[in-house]
Amino acid sequence: MNNPPDISQDPAEHEEYAHGIQKHVKGYLMVGAALIVCTALTVGLSYVNFGSQKANIIVALLLAAFKVSLVGAVFMHLAAEKKLIYRVLIFTGFFVFALFWLTYLAWYNPIVAPH
Amino acid sequence: MEIPYTISTRPDTGLWNAKVGIWLFLASEVMLFGGLFSAYIFLRLDAQPGEWPHGLLNVPVGTMNTAILIISSVTVVLAWAALKMRRYRTYWWYMLATILCGAIFLFVKLYYEWPQKFEHFGAFIKRDKLEKYEQYLGNKHAEEKGLQPRLEISGHLHNREALADPNIKEYEIALDPVNADPTNPAMDRPHFLYMPPTEKIGTIEKEDVERISSFGPWHSAYFASYFTITGLHGAHVLGGVLVFIYMWLPVSKRLYQHNPEHLANRVEVCGLFWHFVDLVWIFVFPLFYLL
Numbered sequence: 001m002n003n004p005p006d007i008s009q010d011p012a013e014h015e016e017y018a019h020g021i022q023k024h025v026k027g028y029l030m031v032g033a034a035l036i037v038c039t040a041l042t043v044g045l046s047y048v049n050f051g052s053q054k055a056n057i058i059v060a061l062l063l064a065a066f067k068v069s070l071v072g073a074v075f076m077h078l079a080a081e082k083k084l085i086y087r088v089l090i091f092t093g094f095f096v097f098a099l100f101w102l103t104y105l106a107w108y109n110p111i112v113a114p115h
Numbered sequence: 116m117e118i119p120y121t122i123s124t125r126p127d128t129g130l131w132n133a134k135v136g137i138w139l140f141l142a143s144e145v146m147l148f149g150g151l152f153s154a155y156i157f158l159r160l161d162a163q164p165g166e167w168p169h170g171l172l173n174v175p176v177g178t179m180n181t182a183i184l185i186i187s188s189v190t191v192v193l194a195w196a197a198l199k200m201r202r203y204r205t206y207w208w209y210m211l212a213t214i215l216c217g218a219i220f221l222f223v224k225l226y227y228e229w230p231q232k233f234e235h236f237g238a239f240i241k242r243d244k245l246e247k248y249e250q251y252l253g254n255k256h257a258e259e260k261g262l263q264p265r266l267e268i269s270g271h272l273h274n275r276e277a278l279a280d281p282n283i284k285e286y287e288i289a290l291d292p293v294n295a296d297p298t299n300p301a302m303d304r305p306h307f308l309y310m311p312p313t314e315k316i317g318t319i320e321k322e323d324v325e326r327i328s329s330f331g332p333w334h335s336a337y338f339a340s341y342f343t344i345t346g347l348h349g350a351h352v353l354g355g356v357l358v359f360i361y362m363w364l365p366v367s368k369r370l371y372q373h374n375p376e377h378l379a380n381r382v383e384v385c386g387l388f389w390h391f392v393d394l395v396w397i398f399v400f401p402l403f404y405l406l
Contacts (some may be wrong), residue, residue: 017200018200018201021196021199021200022200024196025193025196028189028192028193028196029189029193031189032185032186032188032189035185035188036182036185036186039178039181039182039185039400040178042400042401042405043174043178043307043405046401046405046406047304047307049304053406056406057406060401060402060405060406061398061401063401064397064398064401067397068394068397068398071188071390071393071394071397072390072394075188075189075192075386075390075393076387076390076391082128082129082130083129084128084129084130084135085130085134085135085138088135088138088139088142089138089142091142092142092145092146095146096145096146096149099146099149099150099153100149100153100156102153103153103154103156103157106157107157107160107161
């Protein structure tokens with residue numbers, strides 16, 4: 001879903017532009033409804049036993065990732081943004097993964113008290 | 116002097132300046148919440164069996180708050196679309212709806228969810244005394260079912276004076292359902308609906324208690340993470356609501372009459388912040404309420 005273009009001052013063009021935005025509005029409402037449904041699904045599935053706690057966590061996080069991608073792509077217009085924004089996000093993603101990696105290393109190789 | 120590139124795009128970035136600014140700010144926010152979430156994962160992975168609580172938060176209320184935040188994300192993007200279509204009155208209503216959603220979210224958190232936790236107490240029993248309280252803990256049943264051991268007896272503390280008075284030797288707790296009927300298979304997993312403490316009073320000798328506290332941040336690593344992350348998130352909701360109120364007041368109508376596209380761009384950057392706040396909650400809700 002693209003970011004709508006700048007508005008025109010010409011009445012006829014404005015009418016066409018407003019009609020285009022109206023289409024976006026329908027998309028926003030549909031995404032909102034999908035997010036509510038996904039929330040209900042997240043709650044419902046959390047009470048289903050998938051065999052282990054880890055499996056339940058993976059299911060919940062996959063649903064959360066789907067919801068986040070919907071919000072990002074449609075509400076935040078990331079489906080069609082300028083390159084600079086994507087570059088900022090790639091850097092952010094890299095550093096946030098590095099942060100989680102450090103946590104993982106600390107857990108994997110903890111500092112223990114000397115005997 | 117006019118601030119440059121509030122509407123027109125800069126030739127080098129292809130964007131108006133506030134948009135670059137808000138995305139850089141959101142990048143720093145990702146790192147801030149990323150640090151807290153990684154701390155949460157670290158604490159959770161390191162928790163000993165039975166030390167990471169489940170089912171202590173009110174799921175229906177959390178679900179309702181999640182839905183409220185999602186609705187507010189929709190209304191803020193609709194407010195922006197209304198401005199783009201030059202329909203100020205529609206914008207005004209959508210913005211009011213967004214403000215109300217944010218205010219309801221905060222109200223529920225600050226006046227219902229958090230205070231309830233400060234009224235609820237849990238007593239962690241010393242490891243060598245767990246068997247003595249088998250009637251409340253049901254650890255043999257838990258072991259048979261392959262469940263995590265229960266180390267805590269929780270509910271409403273009847274004799275609060277026992278916390279400070281060394282002459283009182285016992286705690287009297289109106290037990291939570293899981294401690295009132297620990298071998299009931301219905302208590303093996305958390306419930307969707309909130310189950311208040313029962314009428315059954317459990318008596319616990321002080322000397323058998325490792326530590327006792329309300330369900331505040333001092334209770335456990337779980338509640339420390341919960342209050343830190345939801346507190347910081349709540350501060351973001353409050354900040355967003357205050358900015359939206361400014362956008363909704365007559366001062367913004369004057370900007371609209373003078374330069375409607377400028378107001379639309381302001382609403383867009385605030386909306387991006389608001390969607391980010393929604394994104395954080397999308398992870399907070401399952402991690403703390405459901406798993």
